[in-house]
Amino acid sequence: MGQSHLLQTQQHLPLPPAEVFPFFADAANLERITPPELQFHIITPGPIRMQMGTLIEYRLRLCGVPFRWLTRISLWHPPHQFVDEQLWGPYRQWVHTHHFAPLTGGTLMTDRVVYQLPFFPLGELAFPLVRLQLQRIFAYRRQTIARLLANGPG
Numbered sequence: 001m002g003q004s005h006l007l008q009t010q011q012h013l014p015l016p017p018a019e020v021f022p023f024f025a026d027a028a029n030l031e032r033i034t035p036p037e038l039q040f041h042i043i044t045p046g047p048i049r050m051q052m053g054t055l056i057e058y059r060l061r062l063c064g065v066p067f068r069w070l071t072r073i074s075l076w077h078p079p080h081q082f083v084d085e086q087l088w089g090p091y092r093q094w095v096h097t098h099h100f101a102p103l104t105g106g107t108l109m110t111d112r113v114v115y116q117l118p119f120f121p122l123g124e125l126a127f128p129l130v131r132l133q134l135q136r137i138f139a140y141r142r143q144t145i146a147r148l149l150a151n152g153p154g
Contacts, residue, residue, distance in 0.1 A: 002092050002120035005127065007113040009138045013149050017100040020107045021079035023149060024098055025050045030058075032148065035140045038062070052076040055087070062090055062133070092116035092123070109145075111138065 013020050023029055027048040034040040042048070043057040054073040059066065069089035076082050079100060086094035093116040101108045117123035117130060 002116040003124055003127075004093070005115050005117070005131070007111075007115070007131070007134050007138065009111045009142065011109045011142050011145065012103065012106055013109055013145070014106045015149060017079040017102055017107045020100055020109065020149065023145075024082070024100075025078065027056055029148075033141045033144045034060075035137055038137070043068070050076065050082070056084075063129075090118070092118045092120065111141075 027042060027044075027050060028046060031040055031042060038060045040058060040060040043059055044055070048054060048056060050073060052073055052075065054076075056071050056073075058069040058071075060069060061067070067090045070087045071084040071089075071094075072087055074083045074085045074095075075097075081097065081099045083095060083097045085096075093114065095114045097110075097112040099110040099112070101110070113134070117126060
């Protein structure tokens with residue numbers, strides 16, 4: 001097995017879940033909210049119909065190394081929650097839960113990622129670098145999402 005790690009972030013958005021969720025239900029928006037240096041591109045032909053069982057393949061670079069990544073939507077509960085899980089890619093495990101809770105004046109969006117690094121136990125040596133990189137990626141996401149949804153999901 002391996003060591004599981006947790007990354008959790010929260011963000012208040014000024015729209016109700018019913019208006020926030022469709023932005024995340026559009027897989028093409030993932031490219032928009034990913035830092036450009038990752039050279040993230042969806043390989044799966046679009047438009048992608050998001051639902052339970054949807055498979056999405058990506059291409060990206062981590063630390064300059066090219067990867068292909070395949071995820072499956074393992075839970076689909078609009079407009080409150082969905083989960084994408086890595087089937088293959090750079091991590092030993094990657095389970096990303098997106099949760100959208102109604103708040104006064106908008107939505108509390110929570111990203112919860114449980115992940116394991118490859119090549120246990122040696123892969124754990126990279127944990128500080130990976131954690132820092134994931135924190136930067138999710139900080140970029142928060143800033144970009146706030147900008148894109150400030151005036152509505154369009």
